[in-house]
Amino acid sequence: MARAVVIGEVLFDLFPDGDRLGGAPSNFAVHAAALGADVHLISAVGDDRYGKNAISSLTAVDVDTSGVRVSDSPTGTVKVTLSAGHPSYEIVEGVAWDEIDLIETSRNHLKKAQLLCWGTLAQRSCRSEEAHRQLFDLVPNSCLNVCDLNFRQHYHDADVVRQSLTHSDLLKLSDEDLPILRSYISGPKDDRDYLRDIRHVYGIRVAVLTLGERGCRVSARNVDLSVPGISVQVVNTVGAGDAFVAAFALNLLQDADLRLSAETANRVGAYVATQDSGTPSLPSEFRIVD
Template identity: 35%
Template sequence: MNDIVVGMGEALWDVLPEGKKIGGAPANFAYHVSQFGLESCAISAVGNDALGTELLENFNRKGVNYLIENVPYPTGTVQVEIDQAGIPQYEIKENVAWDNIPYTARLEALAERTRAVCFGSLAQRNVVSRNTINRFLDAMPQDDGRLIVFDVNLRQGFYNKEILCNSMMRCNILKINDEELVIVSRMFGYPGIDLQDKCWILLGKYNLKMLILTCGINGSYVFTPGNVSFQPTPKVEVADTVGAGDSFTAAFIANILKGKSVIEAHKKAVDTSAYVCTQQGAMPVLPAYITE
């Protein structure tokens, strides 16, 4: 069918005290989707600078397919400082390349071939990228088989009720974690009920195919109309958790597209995320027992 699975949004460097690491959900998502044998593509923008060149070289080495434009803004960075209590503090630089993803003819042609797309709230903090994401969604085929995944990622106040509401109306799969669900439900006016009831409300209100709720060590849920799948979080020796959430989403969507049941895809997502946590970095090679 030559249908493509797209991750769309921020591409950046996390600048840590020990050095910089590549970051951004779209590339993580696209990379892991491709490991399950599907064609994927990361969409973002970088600056015409050394950091942008290095980022694309990194993607090339990893075998990440991408449609990333050069724009006259600096490549995105996140400054990570460790405070006296050992808690990381993040400063996501503003008005950078991924805030200004242009809508192009190449992007429109890609949208017309897209079977599933994953986008977040952080990439919509600037009107340019927000409009590009919405135009991309408009250009996708409007049949019921397309998967439009909104992965909520509330960072530093770079979100508002209007963006969240519009994104939930545009998507048919919502992914959210327990902390984000508390914030969202407070914003939308139903703070006093338990997490599962909040999920059922969102599923019905926005007519979603699925709602994925991750709760860290307390497991994860996939809600579909009339059913819920729960998977415990495996106990593993954690190297780092970078990219674990993106790998979860990628594995779940890839397996749904390959015809697996919700329960089977959920189990694959949990196994994938747990494995990524045992490895350094967001893009390890997955073992065959996971991707088969």
């Protein structure tokens, strides 16, 4: 079983019709566990109703929450507004996931990790950013380091972006992330050439640009793939990108062909987009790791 460690925000998305557990790293953890990985999650929640619900819900789907610290600050919340199934966010500040620490249990998991996943949002506070910086001295050299940029509002800066790219083996970004990344790091206008240059400069093994219903573009050494998307009736795109990168990363960890990895990830992401949940139960046929 693949040993994965995920770090970042655990929060509740406040939709007009109810509150749901969310946060990109939390979603990734749930999807990776469903796809067959042994997942250890590093985060922080409050000693409140949302925090207790988060721990209970994550544990129920086989995510190891022993690295989720209980903070005096409240569990994170985000007001989500949907337009044609596509979300916009209002993210509350001063919450538990702004206070992420690496406890001893997490350090032990990191030393044995085969896959590590992180993003940029949870690095908005100095404390949580420092926790992220410690990761890379702890994981084995063989660990697949996965960065899902996942830019949100104004919670990113050039230093966090460059540090994240420097440590990435697999970089995932969406078509919404791309112009923001370009604002930090200039390069060719053509997306294919831009991804190639980013890989070369930062030593990234694979870069994947997701394009929603249009599929994705995969850039690697001597590889440039455009993999078409899957036409589905979109209900809610929240969590679809997290499912995509979990599937792609686990396939890559299994030494799968890049096109197969992308096609599988497209299928998993498309399925999630047809569900009214960022972390629906995945069909057993999607399982990647035995």
